[in-house]
Amino acid sequence: MLRFTLAALGLLAVQATAQCTREELIAATDSLLAAQTAGKPDGVAPLADTVAYLESFKTADIKTGILSHPLKIDFNRSLHDTVQCATYTEIIVTDPAHPYVLGTQMRWADGKIANISTLVTDQGDWLFNATGTYYWATREKWDPIPEADRDSREVIQAAADAYADLFNDKSVKVPWGTPCARLEGGAYTGNGGPNDRCDVGVPNGVKLVNRRYVIDETLGAVDVFIDFASVPDSHEFRVEKGLLRYVHTLTVMGG
Numbered sequence: 061m062l063r064f065t066l067a068a069l070g071l072l073a074v075q076a077t078a079q080c081t082r083e084e085l086i087a088a089t090d091s092l093l094a095a096q097t098a099g100k101p102d103g104v105a106p107l108a109d110t111v112a113y114l115e116s117f118k119t120a121d122i123k124t125g126i127l128s129h130p131l132k133i134d135f136n137r138s139l140h141d142t143v144q145c146a147t148y149t150e151i152i153v154t155d156p157a158h159p160y161v162l163g164t165q166m167r168w169a170d171g172k173i174a175n176i177s178t179l180v181t182d183q184g185d186w187l188f189n190a191t192g193t194y195y196w197a198t199r200e201k202w203d204p205i206p207e208a209d210r211d212s213r214e215v216i217q218a219a220a221d222a223y224a225d226l227f228n229d230k231s232v233k234v235p236w237g238t239p240c241a242r243l244e245g246g247a248y249t250g251n252g253g254p255n256d257r258c259d260v261g262v263p264n265g266v267k268l269v270n271r272r273y274v275i276d277e278t279l280g281a282v283d284v285f286i287d288f289a290s291v292p293d294s295h296e297f298r299v300e301k302g303l304l305r306y307v308h309t310l311t312v313m314g315g
Contacts, residue, residue: 080168082278085140088166088173089147096151096162099130108172115178116312117285117292126162126180131155135194137202139276139283139296143213148274148283150296150308152194158182159190161245163294163310165274165285177272177285179294179310181245186311189246196248200241200306202298205280211299213275219299220282223307224268234259237303244309258307268293280305 088105095103101122113122122128135152145168153160160182167175181188205211222234241250242258250256272285283296291311298306 080142080145080171082140082142085142085145085147086138089138089140089149092147092149092164092166093133093136093151095127096131097133099128101125101127104166104173104176106172108169108174111173112175112177114176115180117177117179117287122176126160126178131160135197137197139274139279139281141274141276144274146274148294148296150197152190152197154190154194161188161190161193161310163283163285163296165272165283179285179292179312181310181312185245185313186309187245187247192246192248193243196241196243196246196252197308199252200243200298202279202281202306204278205300209301210277211280211302213277215302216275216277216280216282216297216299217273219302219304220273220284220295220297221271223297223304224271224284224286224295226262227264227266227268230264235299235303237300237305240304240306242307242309244307245311258304268295 091103091105095101113120115125131153132155133151134154137150139148147166149164151162162178162180164178166173219235222232225232226234236259239254239256240258241256249258249260266289268286268288270287273282275282280299286293294310296308
């Protein structure tokens with residue numbers, strides 16, 4: 061019988077995580093997608109005996125949470141962090157009966173998944189529009205970056221941190237790319253053209269804290285779970301040659 065504990069205990073366990081292979085992590089995110097499609101949480105593998113399960117950064121019951129609801133997935137993309145032994149998966153569901161956009165980080169300890177944390181966004185959350193999210197997400201290019209052109213983990217994280225720091229300090233220098241586009245809920249700051257910008261609409265005086273990273277050098281990407289002031293949030297970034305290319309955000313307003 062699996063035991064689901066407080067988030068703090070799960071995160072302490074994850075600190076003992078060793079490196080994993082990319083193939084192991086891909087198999088795990090594949091199992092997550094299959095489990096979500098079937099609505100069978102126990103399909104996620106390999107699960108530790110003790111797992112911390114969270115939704116919107118609050119401890120929840122995996123047996124009755126979003127994973128227990130069968131969903132037809134229209135789009136997904138996963139990041140695989142072989143150093144931290146962690147993954148991030150973006151899931152878009154356009155079903156008119158109940159559309160969702162989900163973001164899930166999974167973290168390992170002792171070779172098994174010890175922490176699953178999901179942001180569940182739907183109607184009423186910040187700029188939610190699953191159809192719009194699907195439209196723009198499927199038009200972006202997040203292909204693997206040739207090994208010789210890949211940025212280091214440090215460069216990728218620094219780009220994400222600069223962006224996040226800008227919200228509370230306008231003197232921060234952010235490595236904006238050209239083009240760069242932000243998908244915020246279902247709203248897009250560009251039109252898919254060469255002059256798209258993502259340096260627009262950034263508020264001031266907001267602290268983005270308690271950052272939890274999943275970094276994938278192969279995709280030049282990082283996802284950051286953030287406390288956006290007091291609101292659960294995810295910012296996912298694509299970085300190319302040290303510059304920001306895409307930004308995806310999920311922000312949970314309810315719950």
